[in-house]
């Protein structure tokens with residue numbers, strides 16, 4: 313695949329992941345502040361447990377997005393050193409179809425299936 317096209321795809325993915333991460337972080341701050349306002353001192357407070365649940369969800373979503381961002385950055389680095397499109401496990405070539413679908417992937421479809 314054309315490196316310029318790949319770079320464009322990765323840039324778009326990074327912009328999307330960064331925006332998502334920023335909005336989830338803002339939401340998390342709001343949830344944490346709301347929990348403080350509620351004085352979460354009553355463990356049986358249904359509002360409090362909803363907030364705790366949402367907070368847990370947000371934390372795991374933020375972790376997922378951060379991981380995605382580092383995968384995108386790693387893909388850009390591979391693009392720079394010329395190893396992009398090669399599977400990091402078996403060193404085989406990753407199909408163009410797969411790269412188009414998941415530009416930041418670092419493993420071929422076979423290795424991904426073994427996960």
Ligand SMILES: [Zn+2]
Pocket residue numbers: 399400401402403404419420421422423424
């Ligand atoms: Zn592989």
